[in-house]
Amino acid sequence: MNRHSKPALSMGALVILLAACTSPNGAPLARVPTARGLLNGILGSQGPAETSTAGPKTSDLNALEAALHTSLQGTDVQIVNSNRQLRITLPAASSFDPGSAELRTSAPKELSALADNLVAFPKTRIDIVGHTDNTGPAARNMALSIARARTVMAYLAQIGVASIRMSASGRGEEVPVASNLTAAGRAKNERIEITIRAGSAG
Numbered sequence: 790m791n792r793h794s795k796p797a798l799s800m801g802a803l804v805i806l807l808a809a810c811t812s813p814n815g816a817p818l819a820r821v822p823t824a825r826g827l828l829n830g831i832l833g834s835q836g837p838a839e840t841s842t843a844g845p846k847t848s849d850l851n852a853l854e855a856a857l858h859t860s861l862q863g864t865d866v867q868i869v870n871s872n873r874q875l876r877i878t879l880p881a882a883s884s885f886d887p888g889s890a891e892l893r894t895s896a897p898k899e900l901s902a903l904a905d906n907l908v909a910f911p912k913t914r915i916d917i918v919g920h921t922d923n924t925g926p927a928a929r930n931m932a933l934s935i936a937r938a939r940t941v942m943a944y945l946a947q948i949g950v951a952s953i954r955m956s957a958s959g960r961g962e963e964v965p966v967a968s969n970l971t972a973a974g975r976a977k978n979e980r981i982e983i984t985i986r987a988g989s990a991g
Contacts, residue, residue, distance in 0.1 A: 847872060847873075847987070850870065850874070850987055853985065854868060856906045856910075857875070857903070865879075865880050866878065866880075876983070876984050876985075877982070877984075877985070878983075879980060879982075880979065881979035883899065884900070884941070890933060890937045890940050900944050900948075904948035904950050907950045907985070908948070908950055913985050914986045914987075915950070915956070915983060915985055916955075916984040917983050918957075918959065918960060919936070919938035919941075920961070920962075920980050920981070921934050921979055922974075922978040922979050923962040923975075924975065931959055931961030933959070935958060939957045941957070
């Protein structure tokens with residue numbers, strides 16, 4: 790028998806159950822609340838029906854991903870959904886000049902689209918992390934990555950994303966995703982990663 794199915798009571802079993810709950814004169818026994826209570830207890834002991842494991846938080850992330858794909862179509866922004874979180878990667882070259890933490894004039898278009906969607910999905914937390922290639926001193930790259938992340942956070946806040954939902958940090962040249970021996974590899978390493986997780990801001 791399927792462990793989730795509820796057995797049907799035969800008529801005879803139901804009669805016995807009702808008789809057990811009444812005295813010889815037909816009055817309910819004080820120590821047994823009601824036959825209905827016992828019946829509900831037996832049926833309820835089989836456990837609740839199975840429910841979907843996809844909760845509203847996962848649904849929110851999926852809906853946000855769909856909205857971001859629509860808004861950022863045709864850009865170099867990458868969006869990856871791991872079910873638990875969204876990771877958005879913005880190439881630094883599309884947002885910043887080399888060695889600079891000031892936004893380029895072309896960057897706000899992508900960031901504005903991102904901000905609009907984040908405002909529409911307020912029950913999310915946003916971690917912004919800057920990354921660089923290994924050109925120049927490591928300490929300078931670390932400072933640059935932090936400054937860029939803070940610039941992005943400030944811009945999102947300016948558009949309307951609550952600051953309490955966001956954090957900004959930098960990893961400098963510590964987490965490359967490609968070889969720094971080629972220009973193409975260095976361009977991939979120069980990036981801003983934005984991780985979005987379901988959950989209200991603390």
